[in-house]
Amino acid sequence: MKHYKKLTIPYIVWCAIFIIIPILLIVLYAFTSGGNSVKTLNFTLSNLAKINEHTYVMVFLKSLELGVITTFICFAAGYPLAYIISRAPEGAQDMLIMAVTIPTWINMLLRTYAWMNLLSDNGIINSLLGLLGIDPVHMMYTDFSVMIGMICNFMPFMIIPIHTSLRKMDRSLIEAAMDLGANPLQTFRRVIFKLSIPGVINGVVMVFLMAISSFVIPKLLGGGQYVLIGNLIESQFISIGDWNFGSAISLILAIIILLAMRLMKKIDLKEAEER
C-alpha cells in the first residue's frame, strides 16, 4: 500500500501548526515576561518560581488531593458496577453499558447546572428533606458538592474501560481457578481483578486527568473561593491577564499529568510481566 504514503502529509502540516507550535508557545510564555504579546521577550524563571509560593503549592496539593479522592471513589463505586454488568446476559450488558454512556454525551455544563438546583440551600433535596421535617443541610459550595459533581460526570469513564476488560476475559480461566479449589474471593482477587487491571488503569488515568484539570465544576458548585489548578489557569487568562504565569501553571499541570501516566504505565507493565 505504498501508494498512500503521501496521505499523511496534510496531517503532518496540521500537527506542526496546531499541536507543536501551540505547545512551544506555552513554553515560550512560561519562560518569559513582557505581557501578552510575543513582541517583547525577556527570559525569566520568575513565573515558575512564583508557583513555589505557599498559596499556589496549596492549590496544587488541593487539586491533587481532590483528584485522588474523586478517582478512588469512582473506582470503588465503579468497579462493582462494571463487574455486575459484566455478569449480566449479553444483550442486557449492551443496554446497561449504553445507559452508562448516555449521560457522558449530554453536555457537562447542563448536568452540573442541574446539580446546582439539587444541592442548593433551598434546592430540591432540601425541600424534600423539609417535607420529611428535616432541617436543611448545607451542601452547596463545599468539597461535597464539588466531589458529587465530579463523580457524577466522571464515573462512566471509569466503568467503561473496566467493563471492557472484564468482558474480554476468558471465562474458562475462572472455571479453572474454581476447579483447582480457589474460593470465590480468591478467584476474584487472584484471577478476575488481575486480569482487569489494564481497564482499571485506563479508567484511573482518565478520571484523574479530568478531575485534576476541571475548572467548571469547582467554579459552579464550589463558588468563587474554591480555587483548583484549572480555576487558577482560567483566572490568569480571562480576568487577570497574566498569560505568562498562566502558561507556567499549565506547563506544570501538563508535566504532572505526564508523570502520572508514566507511573500508571509502569504499574501496567509490571502487572503484565507477572501475568
Add this chain to the structure above:
Amino acid sequence: MNKGNGFWAKLYVVLCFAFFYLPIGVTIFFSFNSSKSLSHFTGFSMRWYEALLKNNDIVQAVYVSVTIAVIATIVSTILGTITAIGLSSTGRVLKDAILTMNDIPILNPDIVTAISWMLLFSSLGFSKGYWTMLLAHIGFCTPFVITSVYPKVRSLDPNLANAAMDLGATPFQAMIKVILPAIKTGIYAGVLLSFTMSFDDFVISYFVTGNGVKNISIIVYNMTKRINPIINALSTIVILVIVVILIVVFATPRIRAKKAAAERKMEKELEEEGALPPSGGVKKHRRLGAGFVIALLGVVLVAGSYSAAKKSASAAGKKQQLRVYNAGEYIDMDLLGRFEEEYGCTVVYETFDSNEMLYTKLLAGDQYDILIPSDYMIERLIKEDYLQPIDWSLISNKDSLNPDVMDKEYDPGNVYSVPYFYGSVGILYDKTLVDKADLSEGWNILMDQKYKGNLYMYDSERDSFMVALKALGYSMNTTDEDQIRQAYDWLIRQRKTMKPIYAGDDVIDNMVSGNKAMAVVYSGDGALIMSENENMDFFEPEQGTNIWYDAMVITKDCQNTELAHDFIDFMLQQDVGEQNTEYIGYTSPVTGVYKKMSQTMFKGIDAYQPRSGYAKDEVFRYQTQDVKKLYAQLWTKVKAQ
C-alpha cells in the same frame, strides 16, 4: 458458568443509575414547571420552551453548536481517515512521531490544549470567533478519529489493496472500493465520537471564541449565575437530540439485524465458516443503514437550525451591526430585540464577568462598538486611548440625565461616557438574624464571629479590597504597598476565621431566599432583593464606601458611530429606562425613571437611593500598572487560600 446477579447486585445497579440520571431527570421535569422555581413544581407549562424559541441568542447558539459539530465532524473524519490509511504505509520512525503528536491533544488536559490554541490564534492575529472555534474543534476531533480508525487499518490485509491495484484499479479506486468498506466500523465510531464531543465542548470553545460567537455550552455558562428555567428547556431538547441519535445508531441496526438474522441464518453460518467475507450480507446493509440515518439526521438538524438562524445570518449581511459588550445579567434582553427592530440592525451581544475580564479581552484584540464598564476602567480606557469622544449633539435625551451623576472624576465633563446605572456598595442583612446593635461595627461586622459561615462576599477584586481598606480606615484608592498588604491580611484573616463564600450574581437568588445572614452587595442588587424579601435591610457603613458609576462608552475602532450613538440615546428613553430598571433593579441616571421607580417598585426601599454627602465615600480611580498587578496577585492569593 456463573452468570446472572442477585438482588443486592441489582439494587446497586439501580442506585448507580439513579445517581447518573438524577440531574437529567430533574432537568427534564422542571423544564415543564409553570413557575420560575427550580425546587417546587407548581404546574405543567410550556412557557420556558416558548421563551427559549423567542430568545435569539440561544437560537443562534444552537445554530453555532450544530453547524460547528457537523463541519468539524466531516473535516476531521476525512482528515483522520486518510491519515490513518497513510500511516499504514509510513516508515516506523515517522509513524511513531505522528502517533505521538496525535496523542498530545488526547492526553493533555482540555484547559491546557485550550490555552495553547488561544495563544496560537492571538499570536497569529486571528480575529477570534466562528472560524477559530471551528479550527479548534477540528483540532481536537481529528486525533480521536485517527485512534478509532487506525487499528482497523492496521488489521487490514495489505494484499487486498495491492490485489485490487494489480487488477487495474487506481490507488484512489482501491481506497474507495476496498479499504474504506473494510474500515467502516472504525470510521463510524470516529464520526460519532467527533460529533458528540464537538457538540458538548465547553472548555476549548470558551477560550478560543470571541466577537459574540457562542455555542450552547458557553451560553449555559453565562446563564448559570441566576435561576433560569430556560436552561432546563434547552437541556431537555439537547438530551432528546442526543438520545435519539444514539438510539438510531445503536438500536435500529440491532433490531433489524435480529429480523434479518432469522431470514439469513444460512448465509450467516457460511460466513462464520469463512466461506463468505465478513462484510457481506446483513452487516453491509445494516452499516449502510446506520450511516444513512446519521447523514439524514445531520441534514435535518442543519436544515432546522439553518432556517432559524437564516434570519439573523442574512440580516448580518445586509443590516448594520452593533457589537455591545456588557456585564452579565445587566440588561433586559427584550430591549435589545426592540432596538434591533426599531433601528433595523443586529446587535452582537457579549458579556463579561468583571471589568478586568473586559480589559483582558480588549488587550487580546477583541473588537466591540459599545462597552459598559465601570468608572475606574473607563478612566483606564481613556488614558490608554481605547475610546472616542461622545458626540453629545446626537444624544437627544441628554437633558433627561440627572446632573448629580455627571461630571465625575473618572471622566470630567463626560467627554467619553454616558452613565448607564450607578450606586454604592453596602451590606445586605437579614433583620431577623442580625442584631441591629452590631451594625455599628461597620465593615468589621464581616469579621464578627457571631456570623461565621453565614455571609457572602462579592467575588470582585476591587470591591473586596475596598471593604478591607475601609474597615482599616484607609482610602480605597491607596497606592501605599503597606496599606494594601494590611488589607490583604485582613481578607486572609476573614477567609480563615469567617469562612465567607465569594459569590457572583448568584448572591441575588440566594439572598432572596434568605440563605445567609449577610452579603456584601451593590445597592441596586440590595434594592432588588429587598423588594422580594421583606426581612432584608441594607446599610452603608460610616467608614465610607464605594460610589460607583457604570457608563456606556464608544470604542475607538467602532464601525458605526451613528448607530452607537442611537443605542446610547435609546437606553436613555423613559420607557426603556423603566423596563431596564425593573429587570436589573439598579438606580437609573435618568431623572424621570429614577423618580417613577422610587414611587412604584422601590417605594420605601432606601437602598434604591445611593447616599450622598459622606466625606469618606469614594469613587474608584485609575491604578498604575504596578499597583494593579500587586492587587491582582494578592487577590489571586486570597481566593486560592
